[in-house]
Amino acid sequence: MAKKKETARVIEAENRKYELMLVIQPELLNSAVEKKLKEFEAFLAENGGSVDMKDIWGKQDLAYRIGKFDQGTYVAYNVTLPSTFNQELDEHLRIDKDVIRFLLMAISDDYEYQTFEEDFAPAEEEPQAKKTPVPSRKADTGKKPEVKDKGKKADAKDLSKKLDSILEGDDLKV
Amino acid sequence: MSKKVIFSTNQKMSPGKRRCTFCTSQMKDIDYKDSPTLKHFVNGFKKIKGRYYTGVCLSHQKKLSNAIKRARHLALLPFTI
Numbered sequence: 001m002a003k004k005k006e007t008a009r010v011i012e013a014e015n016r017k018y019e020l021m022l023v024i025q026p027e028l029l030n031s032a033v034e035k036k037l038k039e040f041e042a043f044l045a046e047n048g049g050s051v052d053m054k055d056i057w058g059k060q061d062l063a064y065r066i067g068k069f070d071q072g073t074y075v076a077y078n079v080t081l082p083s084t085f086n087q088e089l090d091e092h093l094r095i096d097k098d099v100i101r102f103l104l105m106a107i108s109d110d111y112e113y114q115t116f117e118e119d120f121a122p123a124e125e126e127p128q129a130k131k132t133p134v135p136s137r138k139a140d141t142g143k144k145p146e147v148k149d150k151g152k153k154a155d156a157k158d159l160s161k162k163l164d165s166i167l168e169g170d171d172l173k174v
Numbered sequence: 175m176s177k178k179v180i181f182s183t184n185q186k187m188s189p190g191k192r193r194c195t196f197c198t199s200q201m202k203d204i205d206y207k208d209s210p211t212l213k214h215f216v217n218g219f220k221k222i223k224g225r226y227y228t229g230v231c232l233s234h235q236k237k238l239s240n241a242i243k244r245a246r247h248l249a250l251l252p253f254t255i
Binding site: 021023062063064066072074076101103105112114115116117118 | 202205206207208209210211244246247248249250251252253
C-alpha cells in the first residue's frame with residue numbers, strides 16, 4: 001500500500017470555472033463591504049484566480065436566522081480558479097467572521113449568469129386589475145337600475161300616454 | 175424569465191398526457207438562485223414535494239432537489255416554518 005501511495009498521481013492545477021456566493025453580515029457599511037471585497041479579490045489574484053463577473057445583490061432578508069443576524073448582503077462571483085485552491089479558499093472563508101455563509105460551485109464552460117426577480121410587478125398589477133372591476137361593477141350596479149328605471153319610466157309614461165289617448169278617444173267614441 | 179411558466183400539479187391528468195414542466199418549458203438549468211420557481215415545489219411545511227404530486231421527471235427532480243438544498247444553505251429558502 002505504501003508503494004502505491006508513493007506513486008500516487010500528481011494532481012496538476014487546472015483552471016476551472018466556479019460560481020461563488022457570499023453572504024456577508026449586514027452590520028457592515030457599504031464602504032466597508034466594498035473594501036472587504038477588494039481585499040478578497042486581491043487574495044484570489046494572489047493565488048492565481050481571476051474574477052469574470054461580480055454581482056452585488058445588496059441587503060436582503062434571510063429565510064431563517066443565522067447566528068444573531070436576520071439580514072445579509074448577498075454577493076455573487078463568477079471566477080476561474082486553479083483546481084487545487086479549493087481547500088485553502090474554504091478555510092479562508094470559514095475563518096472570516098464577516099462572511100456568514102458561502103457556496104462554491106463548479107460550473108460548466110457555457111454557463112450564463114442569470115438573475116431572478118420575484119414578480120412583484122404582476123402582484124402590484126393584480127390588485128389594480130382587481131380594483132378596476134370592482135368600481136366598474138359598482139358603476140354597473142349603479143347604472144343598471146337607473147337605466148332600468150329610465151326604461152321603465154319611459155315605458156310607463158308612453159304606456160300611460162297611449163292609454164290616456166286611447167281611453168280618451170275610445171271612451172268618447174264608445 | 176420572460177416567459178411565464180405555469181407550474182401546475184399534473185396529478186389529475188391522465189397518464190399519457192402527464193408531462194414534466196421543466197421538459198416542456200425549455201428551461202436551461204434549474205438554478206439555486208431562482209427561488210420564485212423553487213417555491214412551487216415546496217410543501218406547506220417547506221418540505222420538497224414528491225414527484226407524485228408535481229409530475230416532474232426523474233432527472234429534473236434530482237436537479238431540483240439539489241437546487242433547493244443549495245438555496246436552503248444560503249438562506250434563500252427556509253428549512254422549516
